[in-house]
Amino acid sequence: MSKPLKQIHLAAHFPGVNNTTVWSDPKAGSHIEFSSFAHFARTAERAKFDFLFLAEGLRLREQGGKIYDLDVVGRPDTFTVLAALAAVTEHLGLTGTINSTFNEPYEVARQFASLDHLSGGRSAWNVVTSWDAFTGENFRRGGFLPQEERYSRAKEFLATANELFDSWHGDEILADQVTGTFLRDAKAGAFVHTGQHFDIQGQFNVPRSPQGRPVIFQAGDSDEGREFAASDADAIFSRYATLKEGQAFYADVKNRLAKYGRRPDQLLILPAATFVLGDTDAEAEERAREVRRRQVSGATALKHLEFVWNRDLSSYDPDGPLPDIDPDLADHHISRGRAQVRMYRDPLATAREWRERAAANNWSIRDLVIETGNRQNFVGSPETVARTINDFVQADASDGFILVPHITPGGLDVFADKVVPLLQEQGVFRTEYEGRTLRDHLGLAHPDDVRGDVRSERVAS
Amino acid sequence: MSSAPSSPLHLAVALDGTGWHPASWREPVARPRDLFAAGYWADLVAEAERGLLDFVTFEDGLGLQSSHFLEPDGRTDQVRGRLDAVLLAARIAPLTRHIGLVPTTVVTHTEPFHISKAIATLDYVSTGRAGLRVQITARPNEAAHFGRRTIPPIDTYDSPVVTGLFDEAADYVEVVRRLWDSWEDDAEIRDAATGRFIDRDKLHYIDFEGRHFSVKGPSITPRPPQGQPVVTALAHQTVPYRLVARQADIGYVTPHDAGQARAIVAEIRAEQEAAGRADEPLHVFGDLVVFLDDDPAAATARRERLNALAGSPYTSDARIFTGTPSQLADLLQELQSAGLSGFRLRPAVLGHDLPAITRGLVPELQRRGAFRRAYEADTLRGLLGLARPANRYSPKLSASLEPGGTPTASTAVTA
Numbered sequence: 001m002s003k004p005l006k007q008i009h010l011a012a013h014f015p016g017v018n019n020t021t022v023w024s025d026p027k028a029g030s031h032i033e034f035s036s037f038a039h040f041a042r043t044a045e046r047a048k049f050d051f052l053f054l055a056e057g058l059r060l061r062e063q064g065g066k067i068y069d070l071d072v073v074g075r076p077d078t079f080t081v082l083a084a085l086a087a088v089t090e091h092l093g094l095t096g097t098i099n100s101t102f103n104e105p106y107e108v109a110r111q112f113a114s115l116d117h118l119s120g121g122r123s124a125w126n127v128v129t130s131w132d133a134f135t136g137e138n139f140r141r142g143g144f145l146p147q148e149e150r151y152s153r154a155k156e157f158l159a160t161a162n163e164l165f166d167s168w169h170g171d172e173i174l175a176d177q178v179t180g181t182f183l184r185d186a187k188a189g190a191f192v193h194t195g196q197h198f199d200i201q202g203q204f205n206v207p208r209s210p211q212g213r214p215v216i217f218q219a220g221d222s223d224e225g226r227e228f229a230a231s232d233a234d235a236i237f238s239r240y241a242t243l244k245e246g247q248a249f250y251a252d253v254k255n256r257l258a259k260y261g262r263r264p265d266q267l268l269i270l271p272a273a274t275f276v277l278g279d280t281d282a283e284a285e286e287r288a289r290e291v292r293r294r295q296v297s298g299a300t301a302l303k304h305l306e307f308v309w310n311r312d313l314s315s316y317d318p319d320g321p322l323p324d325i326d327p328d329l330a331d332h333h334i335s336r337g338r339a340q341v342r343m344y345r346d347p348l349a350t351a352r353e354w355r356e357r358a359a360a361n362n363w364s365i366r367d368l369v370i371e372t373g374n375r376q377n378f379v380g381s382p383e384t385v386a387r388t389i390n391d392f393v394q395a396d397a398s399d400g401f402i403l404v405p406h407i408t409p410g411g412l413d414v415f416a417d418k419v420v421p422l423l424q425e426q427g428v429f430r431t432e433y434e435g436r437t438l439r440d441h442l443g444l445a446h447p448d449d450v451r452g453d454v455r456s457e458r459v460a461s
Numbered sequence: 462m463s464s465a466p467s468s469p470l471h472l473a474v475a476l477d478g479t480g481w482h483p484a485s486w487r488e489p490v491a492r493p494r495d496l497f498a499a500g501y502w503a504d505l506v507a508e509a510e511r512g513l514l515d516f517v518t519f520e521d522g523l524g525l526q527s528s529h530f531l532e533p534d535g536r537t538d539q540v541r542g543r544l545d546a547v548l549l550a551a552r553i554a555p556l557t558r559h560i561g562l563v564p565t566t567v568v569t570h571t572e573p574f575h576i577s578k579a580i581a582t583l584d585y586v587s588t589g590r591a592g593l594r595v596q597i598t599a600r601p602n603e604a605a606h607f608g609r610r611t612i613p614p615i616d617t618y619d620s621p622v623v624t625g626l627f628d629e630a631a632d633y634v635e636v637v638r639r640l641w642d643s644w645e646d647d648a649e650i651r652d653a654a655t656g657r658f659i660d661r662d663k664l665h666y667i668d669f670e671g672r673h674f675s676v677k678g679p680s681i682t683p684r685p686p687q688g689q690p691v692v693t694a695l696a697h698q699t700v701p702y703r704l705v706a707r708q709a710d711i712g713y714v715t716p717h718d719a720g721q722a723r724a725i726v727a728e729i730r731a732e733q734e735a736a737g738r739a740d741e742p743l744h745v746f747g748d749l750v751v752f753l754d755d756d757p758a759a760a761t762a763r764r765e766r767l768n769a770l771a772g773s774p775y776t777s778d779a780r781i782f783t784g785t786p787s788q789l790a791d792l793l794q795e796l797q798s799a800g801l802s803g804f805r806l807r808p809a810v811l812g813h814d815l816p817a818i819t820r821g822l823v824p825e826l827q828r829r830g831a832f833r834r835a836y837e838a839d840t841l842r843g844l845l846g847l848a849r850p851a852n853r854y855s856p857k858l859s860a861s862l863e864p865g866g867t868p869t870a871s872t873a874v875t876a
Contacts, residue, residue, distance in 0.1 A: 075681060083552045182486060
């Protein structure tokens with residue numbers, strides 16, 4: 001090959017609170033006990049993964065005015081469980097989704113700087129935005145943002161947090177027991193930020209952490225989101241895990257980097273991806289069909305149809321035909337706290353298309369939801385899956401994947417045991433960790449080096 | 462909780478930097494360059510657990526430490542900078558088995574929703590050993606770190622501003638506690654027949670509306686292993702005593718002798734009765750700074766040496782004890798007879814005085830039959846003799862709350 005092989009980055013997404021997760025499987029364990037998180041993290045570290053990923057949602061989802069009860073409900077506090085996982089792993093990166101709307105920069109910067117110290121430089125922050133008053137009802141700051149302001153707040157939030165991270169340079173703590181000088185500079189951590197969303201000043205109280213700043217992830221897909229990623233993020237948690245879409249997204253985002261003075265290798269594209277393995281491709285396909293049926297029960301199918309119809313469809317038979325009535329186009333949506341419903345921008349057209357497809361294929365409501373919903377991204381024997389993943393990465397559809405198993409916490413084990421060794425044999429995935437920090441794993445420079453500063457000796461280990 | 466003089470007492474240690482004396486970091490035994498590494502804290506908590514202590518607390522703050530009451534001091538000769546206490550406690554949790562972990566949270570600028578799920582999660586990662594110490598801040602410079610409110614200047618501890626901040630703290634704890642109860646213990650049903658993961662009738666909106674904020678609920682985190690993790694607060698005056706009486710499981714107080722201890726306990730009990738909590742267990746712990754050596758002269762010399770390094774004698778809100786483990790045991794038992802059920806000791810130098818507690822004081826108390834010889838429970842509530850509380854929203858206590866319904870008769874605290 002003329003071009004050297006790209007090294008693949010792999011991460012593990014703890015199964016989430018949506019119907020991807022098959023909680024009804026006899027092997028499915030707790031979603032809240034720490035032992036599940038520890039098992040999952042240890043598997044990821046055993047497989048030499050780059051990092052573990054946690055999502056977040058700050059209000060329980062509702063549909064039809066009631067708490068949605070068909071998926072996993074309940075999860076731990078992101079920061080707290082990541083700090084605990086730092087105690088049971090040595091190398092694995094720890095990525096947390098933290099909202100920039102319902103937090104303040106000083107507090108979040110303290111938490112990430114602390115997590116980075118406590119993990120020896122393994123923290124990462126998936127910066128997400130939110131604007132809904134529904135979630136805001138859980139917060140004293142209440143309030144919410146006009147949708148158009150969410151990225152301006154997120155950008156300023158991140159910029160402010162970076163000012164706080166950078167307010168210590170790493171050489172302030174002398175701790176000279178003989179002379180009695182602890183701090184070299186009384187102004188350590190001093191900052192002033194004046195902006196549209198934040199007007200704060202004072203002194204930050206967490207010294208420079210091993211990575212300087214946490215690795216920054218961005219997950220939004222809009223044009224604004226892509227610009228935000230191109231200007232500010234180290235990695236994108238993307239949704240495009242098919243070859244063609246992935247390549248288009250990859251090229252689009254990487255092409256935006258130059259205008260911010262950044263190189264293509266300074267932003268990693270890491271789509272979320274599900275997988276089903278079998279001894280043979282045929283066995284895996286059969287298993288994948290079964291998993292999809294379990295992911296979409298009759299009750300779940302009706303609820304998912306309601307995302308489009310925006311009406312109570314509980315009187316319909318999930319094994320029967322689609323509703324004749326049209327979607328309700330009212331502003332108030334039947335589903336709250338779920339980003340997915342915004343994908344259906346023209347419910348009448350979607351309903352019409354789905355009715356046609358169901359009629360043509362003789363599909364019931366449940367069949368339709370199974371067929372139009374997300375298919376698993378990688379289905380096949382370990383050989384097939386390893387080859388496909390490698391092909392995607394070498395073809396610039398991504399720089400790796402954030403894998404989402406459908407079983408908690410053991411769903412990653414088989415991937416670690418069967419697929420990772422094949423990728424290692426092909427020379428495209430590490431056999432040992434080469435560095436200590438998440439930046440090392442991801443091939444990202446320390447922020448001091450990026451800025452061309454003299455890299456000073458850092459205090460923390 | 463009146464205690465006979467010979468009944469066991471409870472012991473906690475307050476961890477902060479290299480110790481509570483501002484020159485503690487200059488002692489050879491101190492490790493001031495390790496303060497931001499997990500290993501340093503893991504070693505300290507392991508030592509505390511070796512001594513069978515009930516729990517450790519972790520100090521915290523939303524600004525640099527200061528020797529001044531209300532503003533930064535600009536000093537460079539003392540430890541400055543600290544890690545987030547909740548994350549620190551969580552980092553230590555998987556490395557320990559029995560000891561309780563009680564981080565400090567400043568309630569004035571933080572979100573009760575976030576802290577409720579953080580402490581619930583600390584309870585999960587420690588399998589039932591989490592607590593919380595709530596603290597207010599009236600420092601204008603810390604308010605400026607958030608830029609969301611200004612705190613009017615105060616001149617005395619009983620200023621109306623401070624009273625307001627403590628009232629807000631009581632609301633905050635009420636929200637934290639309601640959120641812990643917002644899931645009934647058996648809410649997760651995983652009913653394959655109906656496809657329901659939870660019984661949503663066992664999740665509850667808390668619908669808290671107070672003077673300072675409103676919070677809807679339910680929590681995103683299921684009810685923690687202890688049901689209600691242990692809530693604690695330090696108190697020096699009537700207003701914070703009232704917070705302790707209304708909302709805490711443990712109050713830390715700072716009597717300088719048995720007479721003061723008796724008076725403080727009486728005041729807290731009266732406030733407890735006024736709050737309608739007379740029947741609920743509430744520990745009152747004495748806070749003491751300790752310099753411990755086997756030779757009392759050595760302890761005094763050490764204190765004087767540190768004072769000389771610091772440039773001025775160390776003063777504290779708490780009584781400063783200097784002496785031998787045996788003398789300290791005498792004092793603790795005397796204060797215990799005045800109504801305190803335990804103590805939170807603040808080691809002057811952690812590297813010296815923490816092992817002096819675990820290897821000197823603890824064996825002395827054990828010889829007197831005044832301290833445990835093995836951990837007798839798996840949870841912090843268990844160590845403290847606190848039962849796992851019933852859920853305020855469970856049908857036995859109140860009518861079940863339908864989503865969208867109105868709040869039920871829980872202990873409403875309105876300011």
